[in-house]
Amino acid sequence: MASIKLEDLEKTYPNGQVAVREINLSIADGEFVVLVGPSGCGKSTTLRIVAGLETPSRGRILLGDEDVTATPPQDRDIAMVFQTYALYPHKTVRDNLAFGLRMRGVARDEIDRRVEQAARTLGLQQLLDRKPLQLSGGQRQRVALGRAIVRDPKAFLLDEPLSNLDAKLRVQTRAELARIHKQLGATMLYVTHDQEEAMTLGDRVAVLDAGRLQQVAAPAEVYRRPTNLFVAGFIGSPTMNLFSGVRDATDATSRFVSPSCTVTGGAGEFPAGAGPTILGVRPPDIELCDPADADLAARVDVVELLGSAVLVHLRAAGTEDQVIRVVAPEDSRVREDETVGLRFNRGRLHFFDAGDGHRLD
Amino acid sequence: MRRLTGWGPVLVVGLLVVATAFPFYWAIVSSLTPEARLFEAPSLFPSQLVFDHYRALFDQRDFWIPIRNSLIVAGNTTAFCVLVGSLCAYALARLQFRWKRPILAFILAVTMFPQISIVSPLYLLLRELRLINTYPGLVLPYLTFAMPLTVWLLVSFFRQLPAELEEAAMADGASRLRAFWEIILPLSLPGLATTAILTLVYCWNEFLFALSFTLGPERQTVPVAIALFRGQYQVPWGQILAAAVVATAPIALLVLLFQRKIVQGLTAGAVKG
Numbered sequence: 131m132a133s134i135k136l137e138d139l140e141k142t143y144p145n146g147q148v149a150v151r152e153i154n155l156s157i158a159d160g161e162f163v164v165l166v167g168p169s170g171c172g173k174s175t176t177l178r179i180v181a182g183l184e185t186p187s188r189g190r191i192l193l194g195d196e197d198v199t200a201t202p203p204q205d206r207d208i209a210m211v212f213q214t215y216a217l218y219p220h221k222t223v224r225d226n227l228a229f230g231l232r233m234r235g236v237a238r239d240e241i242d243r244r245v246e247q248a249a250r251t252l253g254l255q256q257l258l259d260r261k262p263l264q265l266s267g268g269q270r271q272r273v274a275l276g277r278a279i280v281r282d283p284k285a286f287l288l289d290e291p292l293s294n295l296d297a298k299l300r301v302q303t304r305a306e307l308a309r310i311h312k313q314l315g316a317t318m319l320y321v322t323h324d325q326e327e328a329m330t331l332g333d334r335v336a337v338l339d340a341g342r343l344q345q346v347a348a349p350a351e352v353y354r355r356p357t358n359l360f361v362a363g364f365i366g367s368p369t370m371n372l373f374s375g376v377r378d379a380t381d382a383t384s385r386f387v388s389p390s391c392t393v394t395g396g397a398g399e400f401p402a403g404a405g406p407t408i409l410g411v412r413p414p415d416i417e418l419c420d421p422a423d424a425d426l427a428a429r430v431d432v433v434e435l436l437g438s439a440v441l442v443h444l445r446a447a448g449t450e451d452q453v454i455r456v457v458a459p460e461d462s463r464v465r466e467d468e469t470v471g472l473r474f475n476r477g478r479l480h481f482f483d484a485g486d487g488h489r490l491d
Numbered sequence: 492m493r494r495l496t497g498w499g500p501v502l503v504v505g506l507l508v509v510a511t512a513f514p515f516y517w518a519i520v521s522s523l524t525p526e527a528r529l530f531e532a533p534s535l536f537p538s539q540l541v542f543d544h545y546r547a548l549f550d551q552r553d554f555w556i557p558i559r560n561s562l563i564v565a566g567n568t569t570a571f572c573v574l575v576g577s578l579c580a581y582a583l584a585r586l587q588f589r590w591k592r593p594i595l596a597f598i599l600a601v602t603m604f605p606q607i608s609i610v611s612p613l614y615l616l617l618r619e620l621r622l623i624n625t626y627p628g629l630v631l632p633y634l635t636f637a638m639p640l641t642v643w644l645l646v647s648f649f650r651q652l653p654a655e656l657e658e659a660a661m662a663d664g665a666s667r668l669r670a671f672w673e674i675i676l677p678l679s680l681p682g683l684a685t686t687a688i689l690t691l692v693y694c695w696n697e698f699l700f701a702l703s704f705t706l707g708p709e710r711q712t713v714p715v716a717i718a719l720f721r722g723q724y725q726v727p728w729g730q731i732l733a734a735a736v737v738a739t740a741p742i743a744l745l746v747l748l749f750q751r752k753i754v755q756g757l758t759a760g761a762v763k764g
Contacts, residue, residue: 183658203661216659220677229673230663277663287662 131317132194132284133159134180139189141175141341149175151341153189157285160315163346164332166322168364172341173321177287180319181210193284204233209278213290215270217262223249223273224258230281248280251310268299279310285317292327304330325365329353337361355480359487362410362480368441368455370410374484377407386481390446391426395476401491406484413441413457415478418464424471428454430464440464444472515739522733529728544733554734556708557716561738563626564701564712565694568633572690573683576641581671583642584649585657595646598639606636610703617704624706632700637690644689648682649675684749695742713738 139153150172157163165173178184180191182203190199198206209230217226227248231241249255252272262270271291278286291307292300308331311318322328328335329349337344337352337360345357356362362370375388377400384400386393386409393409421427428444431453439457442464446452456472464470481490521529523540548554582588583595613632614623622628652675660670676683698714705711711719717734720727 181658181662183661202666203658204664204666206662207664208662210659210662212655212659214653214655216653216655218656218660218674229660229665233660233664233669277659281663 131159131315133157133161133192134285134317134319135190135192136176136180137190137192139176139179139191140187141172141179141184142187149341150179150186153341153343155336155343155346157317157319159194159317162311162316162318162320162331162333163336164320164322164328164334165336165338166325166328166364167338167344169323171338173323173338174289176338177210177289177319177321180285181208181287182206207284208287209281209283209285210287211274211278211289211291213293215262215274215294217270217273217277219262222259222261223254223265223276226262226273227254227258227276227280230277234281244280244282248276251279251313252276252306267295268303271295271299271303275307275310279314279316285319288318288320290322291320293322293324300327307331326367329365335365337364339364355489356410357489359408359410359482362482362489366412368413368457370412370480371416371454373409373411373452375407375409376405377401377409377481377490378404380404390428390449390452391472393425393474393479395479399476400479401481403490407490408482408484408487410480410482411474412478413455414439415475416454416456417473417475418442418456418458418462419471419473421469421471423473425474426472427469428472429469430466433464433466435460444470515736518732518735522729522736524729526727526729544727544729545737547727547730548733548737552716552720552730553708554716554737557711557713558738560626560710561695561712564629564633565691567626567630568637568694569687569690571630571634572637572641573687576638576686577645577676577679577683578671579638580642580645581649581675584646585654595643598642602636602639606699610699613700614703623704624710626710628704629701629710629712632704633694633697637693640693641686641690644686645679645682648679652678688746688749692742692746695738 134155134157136153136155139150140148141150142148153176155163165176167173175184179186182198182201186199190197192198193206193208218229221229224245227245228241231244236244245258246255249258252275254269254272254276257265257269257273262273265273271294274291278288288307292303295303304327310316311331320327320331329352332349334346335349335352336346339360345352345361347355347357352361352365356365356370359372363372373386373388373391375386375391378385378387379398379400379402382397384395384397386400386407388409427447429447431443431445434441434443436457437460439460440462442456442458442462444454444456446454447469454472458464482488483490520535520537522544523542524537525539525541525543528539583591617623617628617632620628622631656674656678657667657670660674661667665673695712696714697712698718701712701715702718705715708716713734717731717738720731720734
């Protein structure tokens with residue numbers, strides 16, 4: 131296993147489209163980093179550059195201490211798992227697993243031994259003589275994983291490997307992936323558009339938008355302290371509520387005023403200074419309360435039962451276009467069209483500059 | 492899907508089969524009819540079967556020689572076409588380089604010359620190269636016509652294969668050529684078989700070049716040999732038809748055999764990842 135380092139990576143396509151800009155990212159040996167972002171944000175391109183399937187327009191890729199920027203994919207000793215699995219349809223599962231070892235000139239009995247071992251790790255022993263078309267989606271996915279782990283490569287690159295599985299299987303395989311990562315101590319770079327996958331799998335999460343890295347941090351950090359408005363809106367489900375207004379925080383008091391709400395805090399509780407600000411509050415950080423001591427009053431629009439909680443959609447009184455989402459305990463007695471008070475958890479407020487969207491602290 | 496029922500479809504299919512198969516049937520029947528009776532009373536069901544024409548074909552005329560020539564020329568052309576054409580098509584289908592479209596268009600344009608218009612210049616060229624009346628003297632001109640077909644067919648075939656298969660192979664440590672050999676070619680067998688058959692049939696039946704670029708029976712191919720059966724005073728119809736049967740049967744058999752393979756390849760879903 132080895133570390134991966136991306137330095138000033140840029141990719142501009144011949145038609146002028148910029149897919150990736152100024153990406154700097156270090157992945158430690160044995161670390162699991164998830165690249166997450168909306169579709170078209172450049173995450174797959176970044177992964178393909180690391181694999182050597184695309185050449186960067188600028189920048190360097192280091193695998194361990196070695197600069198592999200100009201190395202063709204077959205000489206990089208990385209393993210890649212594709213979204214479509216890309217299993218060789220004319221080869222049996224055994225031959226699919228053995229292919230990478232065969233290409234590297236591993237001895238035949240060593241190949242057999244390692245294929246058996248990988249098959250055991252993934253529960254594929256019964257399927258070794260089948261062709262990919264005779265397998266279910268989940269089984270194919272495991273073969274694709276097996277093809278990667280059998281080789282003991284320097285790093286694993288995974289491109290949305292779970293997105294073709296149904297919801298239940300996805301959660302199962304996710305856990306299995308985490309187990310394999312732990313068992314092998316493998317360096318993994320994982321691409322997904324699913325922020326839940328990113329949060330559960332990654333040692334660190336790298337949020338990408340429009341080809342740029344927005345934030346690279348541990349999942350909890352990304353959730354608790356999103357560095358800008360994009361990350362705040364992208365990470366977390368249901369999405370964060372955003373209120374645009376004006377903040378006025380002096381030594382004596384802290385105040386945030388928007389058309390729908392007025393939030394006050396103690397001295398020094400809000401970031402110092404005054405000006406146009408966007409206030410973000412996550413749905414679980416809002417409490418339903420008596421209108422008397424509420425930050426704002428809102429009318430209940432829809433109540434959705436999530437199972438262990440309810441998701442309440444409300445519209446703030448006065449501004450009908452501001453939809454507010456609140457996650458409340460499952461036993462909350464809220465009825466549609468009722469007006470309720472909402473109170474924001476003071477320790478969990480996020481302030482962003484209304485101009486550039488950066489987090490204010 | 493609604494099943495077609497009734498006699499209508501049966502009739503249509505029956506007519507088609509009869510229309511295509513009849514000439515061949517007629518050739519077989521006539522080739523087995525004694526020369527004397529050929530023009531007397533044409534009969535669909537010969538009363539008397541004789542193998543005189545076939546015997547004459549191989550005893551008097553040494554029909555093995557044109558068959559051998561045709562096999563060598565058509566076989567080599569096909570082999571070259573598939574080998575070189577598949578590499579060329581792969582490059583055009585997958586690699587990134589400039590002028591890809593113009594190159595494809597140019598390759599197609601080559602086939603658009605009427606054959607007759609290039610016979611004379613080709614003859615001069617081949618004479619200069621001392622290739623008249625040789626096997627390469629036929630294989631090379633055939634390649635100019637067969638190769639574009641091969642390339643075009645295979646380019647479209649390779650394009651349907653998911654690029655991720657090769658990318659996976661390369662990530663697995665295979666060079667591009669190795670990935671082509673281990674992954675792309677096996678998956679393209681149906682396409683390769685199709686192009687091979689088309690090339691083979693084209694070369695087997697080609698007449699104009701074969702007539703123009705050969706001088707004597709030692710290098711003449713089957714169609715040329717058959718055409719030259721006719722003497723000054725008589726046309727040996729029986730032998731001509733026997734030769735036609737002998738020349739067509741193996742190729743027809745081969746096509747049927749390969750066709751099975753093509754269908755198998757497609758139904759196995761080899762292309763789907």
